[in-house]
Amino acid sequence: MGNLTVIALRVVLVMMFAGSVFVQIVMVPLLGVDLREADPDVAAIRTPLVVLTVLTILALQAAVVCVWGLLTMVRRGTVFSSSAFRLVDIVIGAFAVASLLTFGLGVALAPGEAVAPGVVLLIGGVAVMIAAVALIVLVLRALLAQAVDRDAEARKLRTELDEVI
Numbered sequence: 269m270g271n272l273t274v275i276a277l278r279v280v281l282v283m284m285f286a287g288s289v290f291v292q293i294v295m296v297p298l299l300g301v302d303l304r305e306a307d308p309d310v311a312a313i314r315t316p317l318v319v320l321t322v323l324t325i326l327a328l329q330a331a332v333v334c335v336w337g338l339l340t341m342v343r344r345g346t347v348f349s350s351s352a353f354r355l356v357d358i359v360i361g362a363f364a365v366a367s368l369l370t371f372g373l374g375v376a377l378a379p380g381e382a383v384a385p386g387v388v389l390l391i392g393g394v395a396v397m398i399a400a401v402a403l404i405v406l407v408l409r410a411l412l413a414q415a416v417d418r419d420a421e422a423r424k425l426r427t428e429l430d431e432v433i
Contacts, residue, residue: 271343274343277335277339278336278339281332281335281336281339284328284332285329288328288332289329291325292322292325296318296322299318300314300318303317303318310382312380312382313376313382316372316376317376317377320369320370320373323365324366324369324370324373327362327365327366327369328362328363328366331358331359331363334355334356334358334359334362335359337355338352338355338356341355347412348412348415348416348419349416350416352412352416353412356405356408356409356412359405360402360405360406360409363398363399363402363405364399367395367396367398367399367402368395370391370394370395370398371392371395373391374388374391374392374395
């Protein structure tokens with residue numbers, strides 16, 4: 269991976285993290301105030317909406333931090349090691365949790381007339397897309413495992429070859 273790619277991804281990660289912190293600190297409290305002042309149907313979903321939103325953002329922030337760590341490992345050339353699996357597993361878990369929380373948000377919004385049924389369907393679609401990201405990262409984890417195995421095998425063969433020479 270090129271240096272420019274790593275820098276570009278880090279810029280994007282910083283922007284994502286800063287944006288998510290802004291949403292947690294500014295937007296979510298404003299959403300809570302708006303929902304408290306809304307009609308009774310909407311006010312009833314205030315607490316689940318705010319809690320699920322904050323927890324989902326935290327899960328995605330955990331994924332961003334782990335991707336930053338993986339980028340650091342890429343830059344150092346140590347990504348093909350067993351320590352990368354811990355970070356990848358956290359990313360998979362974070363996306364799985366975010367998917368479940370998003371689905372929970374749809375379930376919380378479904379009863380009553382607070383939101384249109386189409387909105388609930390869209391939230392369900394987003395939950396499925398987030399779950400798909402978790403599954404894609406799971407497949408990439410399997411590829412990482414194969415690469416780590418091949419790297420260990422290559423090191424062993426190099427050691428044997430050095431002994432022969």
